[in-house]
Amino acid sequence: MDIRLDGRTALITGGSLGLGRAMALKFAQSGANVAILARRQNLLDEAAGEIRQKAQARVLPLACDVRKPEEITASHAAIERALGPIDILVNNAGTSATAAFEDISDADWQHDLDLKFFAAVRFSRLAYPGMKARRWGRIINVLNIHAKTPQARTAPTSVSRAAGMALTKVMAGEGAPHGVLVNAMLTGFFVTDQWHRHHMREAPGMGFDDFIVEKGKSVPIGRFGTAEEFANMACFLASDAASYITGTAINVDGGRAYAV
Ligand SMILES: NC(=O)c1ccc[n+]([C@@H]2O[C@H](COP(=O)([O-])OP(=O)(O)OC[C@H]3O[C@@H](n4cnc5c(N)ncnc54)[C@H](OP(=O)(O)O)[C@@H]3O)[C@@H](O)[C@H]2O)c1
Structure with missing residues (x-):
């Protein structure tokens, strides 16, 4: 089985570190041009340098706070200008948080939903119509196993992630007749900065x-897990090899969801 992304343009949010950086490298090594987004430009430039060194790909490192709608719109336009239409969108930017329910303020809820849910809605709304028109597209939402197995002290993340899983399934249903496949990857424990x-x-x-x-x-x-193990599954889902898979939420967690 060939897992190649030749000629594709991929956008990976949170692409400067951890899972996002590993996916960007894997996609580039598989033939895609990649735009990586995060807030800190110095870390983006460092990641872009590594990717250019290890892959023959065009890399666009772009500072963007994905909680801010105007920065999302500007980034999308800049990527299309520099690399062309987006074929593969990976909504990955996020952080972990843990707190007791009664200690979580409205501002905390809004922050988490903006970062983990509305960013995916907003990027998808910009990329999805072009994917449908070209009759090929992939959207991958990086979530957390708590989307399926919420636990104590995992709000607001578990709730944002469950919403992301519902979004995945809604968009998969609407995208399928147009060749746009939408899936979620539910993370367990991976060694990253988090x-x-x-x-x-x-x-x-x-x-x-x-x-x-x-x-x-x-x-x-x-x-x-290692970030590369995670990136392997993302690359498969982004490729033509995964042409019959949509609307799923795949645990990539070493079996952890069954142990919690
Ligand atoms: N690693 C795990 O075990 C694990 C477990 C459960 C879920 N996850 C999820 O998997 C995804 C990747 O996690 P990771 O472990 O690779 O995290 P990480 O090493 O902390 O990297 C997070 C990335 O997201 C970016 N980011 C954070 N806030 C952002 C914002 N407001 N706007 C734009 N970019 C932002 C960061 O760059 P800047 O800070 O410079 O913006 C960085 O590139 C996240 O959604 C995370 O919640 C990971």
Whole structure:
């Protein structure tokens, strides 16, 4: 099976670090040109440098706060000018948060929904019509297993992610007759920058590597996933090899959803 993205243009939000950066690299190595978006330009430039070094691809690193509608509109226009129409959209930007329900303010709820839900709505609304008109498109929404298995202290994320899963299925139904396939990937534990923040909060006295090994024991496979393992599935979903898959929410979690 060939998994290639030759001639495609991909937009990956949160593409400067972690899972987004790994997906951008994998897509570029598979033949796509990629636009990567995040807020910090220096990290975007660093990621773009790595991708250009490892792949023959055009890379557009673009500063954008995906919570801001006007920045989304401007970024979309800049990408189409520089790289052409977007064939593959990966809504990935996000952060983790944990709090008791009664401590979460309206502002916190709005912040989470803007970042994890409305950003996907807004980018999709801009990219989807062109995909439909060209009769080819892929939208991948990166969510979290809590979309299916919400737990205590996971609001507002679990709620934003469940909304993202519903959005995925609605758009898949409308896109399918036009060749636009929409899927969600539900993350478990992957070693990325997010986990340095968890480490500092939960076990600052322990070494980072030991913390990851210890946490990994709660995953049926017995360890955290790597960003490359995540990117492999994203690349498959973005390719022609996944031509009969739409409206799914695939757990990429080492079996963790069945252990919580
Ligand atoms: N790693 C895991 O174990 C795990 C678990 C559950 C869910 N996830 C989800 O998977 C996705 C990727 O996670 P990750 O682990 O790769 O996270 P990460 O290493 O913290 O990277 C997050 C990326 O999103 C960008 N970002 C954050 N806020 C943004 C904003 N307002 N506008 C634009 N870009 C923004 C960051 O860049 P800037 O900060 O410079 O903007 C960065 O590029 C996220 O949605 C996350 O919630 C990950």
